[in-house]
Amino acid sequence: MGVQSLAVACGALALCLALTTATNPGFVVRITQAGLDYANQQGIAILEKELAQLKLPDISGKSGKLRYTVSRLRIPSFRLPHSRITPIPNVGLQVSISNAFAELDGDWRVKVFFVRSHGSFNLKVEDVYIKITLRLGSDTTGKPTIRTSDCSARISNVRVRFSGKFGWFYNLFRGKIASKLRKSLESKLCDNVARSVQNELQRHIQTLPVTARIDDKTGIDYSLVAPPRTTAQSLDLDLKGEFYSLDHRSTVPFSPLPLAFPSDHNRMVYFGASSYFFNTAGIAYHKAGALVFEITEAMLPKDAGFRLDTSVFSAFIPQLEEMYPNMTMKFRLSAPTAPFLTIGPGGISFQPTVDAQAYAILPNSSLAPLFLLSLTGNVSAVINVRSGRIVGSVDVGRIRLSLKDSAVGNFEVEFLQSIMNYLTSNVLLPHVNARLDEGFPLALPNRIQLSNILVKYRQNFLLLGADVHFQPQK
Structure with missing residues (x-):
């Protein structure tokens, strides 16, 4: 191989290595x-x-x-x-x-x-x-x-x-x-x-956070994946934008997609939060064992109109009256897999699957498993920014039920539809939305406040725009 051929081969190899090691950001900050x-x-x-x-x-x-x-x-x-x-x-x-x-x-x-x-x-x-x-x-x-x-x-x-x-x-x-x-x-x-x-x-x-601790279970990695980039109109920072479990951090099984960042310049700063950013949140919380929620009778609203006990459910499952008469029940909701959402011009949507395990609470306070339901439904989300944090809320349409396991014999799950819809809408969702309302911190240096917030949905990412106010030290 001649010197010129060797140089060409080395150049091609370097290009291949550069392409294979390039990392798309999960989160982009643009300063206009x-x-x-x-x-x-x-x-x-x-x-x-x-x-x-x-x-x-x-x-x-x-x-x-x-x-x-x-x-x-x-x-x-x-x-x-x-x-x-x-x-x-x-x-x-x-x-x-x-x-x-x-x-x-x-x-x-x-x-x-x-x-x-x-x-x-x-x-x-x-x-x-x-x-x-x-x-x-x-x-x-x-x-x-x-x-x-x-x-x-x-x-x-x-x-x-x-x-x-x-x-x-x-x-x-x-x-x-x-x-x-x-x-x-x-x-x-x-x-x-x-x-x-x-x-x-x-x-x-240097006060720009590389990692932001969210709670005792998860954090966000906001480290740069490449040096800041300047164009004729802006300064861009490509950040990792990845949630992780504090106890079980591991490699995410998918990569961020390229973000087609628009040339909007009406605000001082723009944030591009990719679907990767939000989906790693689901993985982190799932690995941390945080996607678990229990519904007990004490959590029912006063106007529920029913009690969470076997006497109510025996109307649909006759075996309950014989096996566990007049016993209080509870549900343990958990996600068998991490939820995966999509972002498009129409908004944010996903179809999570939730396992709902029903228990009878025995006189000695031990639990007797009754049946295991699988719940699925279309969930939509609304995102906003408040006090430098991404906040949101979710809503769910009519859920679909299927029976995965039963210790009390077979029964028609359709009879439980109205009860499970009620528990989901009036107990589970308020809890989830209260947590989402606490929000997750944006990548902001100290003493920076945002105003004039703009939220737009783009293909594979959420575009957040804002003006900036610097709060001097007192």
């Missing part, structure tokens, strides 16, 4: 230009405060026989009135600041021959231009990283005003001080920007 504009407002406000704390070194020098010193340099104000963050495709983010201005105060001291003088001065820095390139990446834990890869600062105009008695002194060193202060400030600006990115921005984005 509107979101970047808002982030720019918040970041510039922080940067202005940082630059106002800028420390400049004393400046000394001489001009002919004149020696001068400028000390105690202070920056009463630094204003960045015009700025913008722009995504640069496949590079990162570019921050452009123009027409910035600042004021500096300080003390001056000069000596020429035997003449000495000192005083204070005020320096106005105008037409400041700063350009910063921010590189985006991810660390080994799957958290995003950001760093300054390039920075340039240019000051076009510096005006110095001195206070003191001897005006002719000022002109001897005014130009040199203005030049040195300009160079010092240009250098310090980029140093301070890099420090602010590292200390403020990087620290804040």
